[in-house]
Amino acid sequence: MLTTVRMSPRASVLTVLRVQFYRVQCLFSPTPTDVLHVLPPDETTVLLPVDISGEYVLPTPVLDLLSSIHVVVLGYYPVPSQAAPAQLKHQHEDDARRHLDAILNQLTGRVDGISDVLVFTHDRDETVDRIATTHDVDAILTPGDVTTVDRLLVPLRGESNVENILSLAETLLASTDATVTLFHATDEANPDGHGDRLLDGAVEHLVESGVDPDRIDRQLSTDDAVAGILAAGDEPDILLIGETEPSLRDRILGRVPSQILEDAEGPVFVVRDTSGTETVNKTRTGSESGTEYGSGGQTDAP
The missing domain is CATH 3.40.50.620 (HUPs)
Known part of the structure; x- marks a missing residue:
């Protein structure tokens, strides 16, 4: 499954040039990589976990801070321990998708690029761990309230x-x-x-x-x-x-x-402290491993 990726208009020309560079580079690579899923190694990527069981509005100063960053939005829907993720997905997926799309719309045109993942999960922290590793992010942003950034x-x-x-x-x-x-x-x-x-x-x-x-x-x-x-x-x-x-x-x-x-x-x-750990050169594989699946995102299986 392909993770949804959005790009701001101001970054499109630079990204096209970068992709062309990596296309040439991959031609001479002994193990060519799917060019369409390669992100430039110097691009900063931040994971933004957001509870999408309700509506959320990102503070404008946070949007300004993220202007040169690729943001992976993890929209997670908390599932009570006694409930099955698939059941809540069936009942609330439309609302969850609408809340996630609202956040993506706030980011569109304001940041360098966007990927999104939708997850119904029993364990928020385990999900953050898995998505951060899968997307090889540089940092995790815990959003909060802020009016100015001084x-x-x-x-x-x-x-x-x-x-x-x-x-x-x-x-x-x-x-x-x-x-x-x-x-x-x-x-x-x-x-x-x-x-x-x-x-x-x-x-x-x-x-x-x-x-x-x-x-x-x-x-x-x-x-x-x-x-x-x-x-x-x-x-x-x-x-x-x-x-x-x-x-x-x-x-x-x-x-x-x-x-x-x-x-x-x-x-x-x-x-994240990625020193001494294996990296994937920020390559999007086109699918996610583990027990999560979905469309434009993922959902925990029961």
């Missing part, structure tokens, strides 16, 4: 995943005039200067990528990681945090990320 908060908990986190920060900063606060919490008084070196390296990375130094702030704290992140300066408009555990679900539900997700009112980007 500051991004980017906690860095160590060397792991820093490159991916800063890469997404660069992309988001290119779509806004917001400032960014790089934050690191340590349990001790930074005796070896590790925290300072980490933050200095991150600042240098952003500046070299073209971010104005005046837009970058750095904070080093000896507070508890969660308390420190949430207390870092004024309440941030956007949080950008990284995964640290092997399993995506464990990463999202881990102590620090889960507390942040529970306490943060604004949108939160959770950046």
